[in-house]
Every structure is written in structure tokens, then in C-alpha cells.
Amino acid sequence: MKKSQKTVSELVKFFKKELSGMYPEREIQSIIYIVFEEVLGFSKVDVYAKSDVIPEAEGMEKLAEVFEQLKNYKPIQYIFGKTEFYNLQFFITPGVLIPRQETQELADWIIHENNTHLKKFLDIGTGSGCLAITINKNIFRSIVDACDISDEALTLAEENALNINAKVKFYKADILNWQQYDFFQEYDIIVSNPPYVRESEKNFMLPNVLNYEPHQALFVSDEDPLIFYRVICDLAQIHLKPRGKMYFEVNEALFMDCKILFLEKGFKNVDIRKDINGKFRMMSASRG
Structure with a gap:
């Protein structure tokens, strides 16, 4: 993933395209929500409400790091070290x-x-x-x-x-x-x-x-x-x-x-x- 300027909407489309075939469609959408919340602090609503926003350089760099790990099939839970289970937050290693x-x-x-x-x-x-x-x-x-x-x-x-x-x-x-x-x-x-x-x-x-x-x-x-x-x-x-x-x-x-x-x-x-x-x-x- 190149660290060029992209809007949130463009980034979402990029993630969906590049991860297609690697993960089920519903899981890709879930991954996108998790990544944008963890890296950019965006809620699900923000992903759409702020679709024209261009993340700052630091955010883009972190997104690129996460993307590379996802392309290597590393589970999102291991990337961020946590997961939700029955409305409780669990650490995962x-x-x-x-x-x-x-x-x-x-x-x-x-x-x-x-x-x-x-x-x-x-x-x-x-x-x-x-x-x-x-x-x-x-x-x-x-x-x-x-x-x-x-x-x-x-x-x-x-x-x-x-x-x-x-x-x-x-x-x-x-x-x-x-x-x-x-x-x-x-x-x-x-x-x-x-x-x-x-x-x-x-x-x-x-x-x-x-x-x-x-x-x-x-x-x-x-x-x-x-x-x-x-x-x-x-x-x-x-x-x-x-x-x-x-x-x-x-x-x-x-x-x-x-x-x-x-x-x-x-x-x-x-x-x-x-x-x-x-x-x-x-x-x-x-x-x-």
C-alpha cells in the first residue's frame, strides 16, 4: 500500500479490492471498521460521514503497516492485540x-x-x-x-x-x-x-x-x-x-x-x- 494521499472513501475501496478473495466479504467489512477505529479513531458512522477526509501522514503510515500484515493473513485480533467477546474486551496474543x-x-x-x-x-x-x-x-x-x-x-x-x-x-x-x-x-x-x-x-x-x-x-x-x-x-x-x-x-x-x-x-x-x-x-x- 503506497502512502500517497487518499480519502477515507478511496481507502475503503482499496482495502475491499485488495483483501477480496483473501477473506469473506462480511469479514472484510468488519476488518475495515476495526482498522479505521483503531488507527484513525473513526466510528462506523465516521467511515461514511467523513468519506472525503484525507488522513494525516501518521495515520496513513499506520494504515499501511496494518494493511501489509493483513495481506500476510495475520488476524486482525493479533494485529491490535484484542477482541470483543460477548460485549467484553479481551486481550489476545x-x-x-x-x-x-x-x-x-x-x-x-x-x-x-x-x-x-x-x-x-x-x-x-x-x-x-x-x-x-x-x-x-x-x-x-x-x-x-x-x-x-x-x-x-x-x-x-x-x-x-x-x-x-x-x-x-x-x-x-x-x-x-x-x-x-x-x-x-x-x-x-x-x-x-x-x-x-x-x-x-x-x-x-x-x-x-x-x-x-x-x-x-x-x-x-x-x-x-x-x-x-x-x-x-x-x-x-x-x-x-x-x-x-x-x-x-x-x-x-x-x-x-x-x-x-x-x-x-x-x-x-x-x-x-x-x-x-x-x-x-x-x-x-x-x-x-
Whole structure:
């Protein structure tokens, strides 16, 4: 991107043209709004109301830097180090999974079904802490534990909890070997957005995911793609209260396999829900 003088309108057209084919159309529009707000301080209304404005040299230089990173598929959340999730502002760093829209829908489901009385939650594979923190901030008197295998993720999650003023206890744990830890208690609700993308599905993913986001938080082997769900079911048989519930984000291609697994493990009332795009991406099941 040349640092020549351009109006805001011309810059918007330039971004749309150059990013076309790299990102979905709706995502490009969202990226433009974020970039102009972060770099120029423009609201969505300003982008149109000030379409004839020519940004100052410093603003143009920053726009050029951001543009080059976007052309290299660097996620906008990593460029600015933050993202919004359920109307809360989260810090995000490379090495920690970026929260998705589907996970917000999972959070919304959990919140609306469990906001009536005191409950204790466990978030497995917390990442940035988005689920655990959102639950604590939106469910009155909720008690929330969260765990992750990544030191980087736990450091970020603790920073997010402090910044958002949420009360969450974070623990380091390899959930595949959960039996070796003594911090697990008895929970009313267990939630998780575990790795569920099969290695064979990498070919269908965009470079902004493959080249930047942590593979440990995304991928599982084709030989055992439900490994995390199976292990969490085993944990839940001991640490989930009778009539307690589990909530998961799932691979749309494996939701029936997940349902069969939950039933085989003795869980009941398996509920499968579609996300905003009409894909089966969320599930719940109860113990007894």
C-alpha cells in the first residue's frame, strides 16, 4: 500500500479490492471498521460521514503497516492485540486461540440456561478465558474454575480476568491426564471448546488460521478425533454433580459421533443446536 494521499472513501475501496478473495466479504467489512477505529479513531458512522477526509501522514503510515500484515493473513485480533467477546474486551496474543462467534453463541446458551441460582462451573481448555470470564460476569454468584495446558494461555486469561474484574480460578492441567490433579471439585456445569478439527481438514482452512493460531488448540488426529470429549466425559462421571450438565462446541461433521459417545458414557438429554450459520456446532448433555 503506497502512502500517497487518499480519502477515507478511496481507502475503503482499496482495502475491499485488495483483501477480496483473501477473506469473506462480511469479514472484510468488519476488518475495515476495526482498522479505521483503531488507527484513525473513526466510528462506523465516521467511515461514511467523513468519506472525503484525507488522513494525516501518521495515520496513513499506520494504515499501511496494518494493511501489509493483513495481506500476510495475520488476524486482525493479533494485529491490535484484542477482541470483543460477548460485549467484553479481551486481550489476545499470538499463541492463544482467537474467540469465535460460535463460542459466543455457546456462552449465550450456557448463560440463559443457568442464571437462576448459585452454580459452580468448570471451563476446560480455557484459552483466553473468554468462556469462563463471560460466565462469571453474566451469572450472578457463579463460582468458576478454568484450566489449560498452555502457560501462555493461562497468563493471558489471568490478565483478562483482572482487566475485566472477573473472579475465576485458573489452573494448569493436561486434561488428557486429569487424574493426576487434585484441584478438580464437584461441579454443576462443565463447559469446553476443545480441539476438534481433524488433521485431514487442514486443507480447508484459511492461512490466517493455519499460519498464526496455535495448532495445539485446534487439531486432533483423524484416528481419534473425539479424544477430548471422551476424556471429559470420564472426568464428568466423577466431578459432575448428579443432574449436572456439560456444554461443548463441536465439529459440525462429528456431532452425531459426539451424541453416540455421550449416550454410551451414560449421559442423557443430549441436545444439539445449530449456530448462526445453520451448522450443528453446540451440544449439551446431563448426568442422570
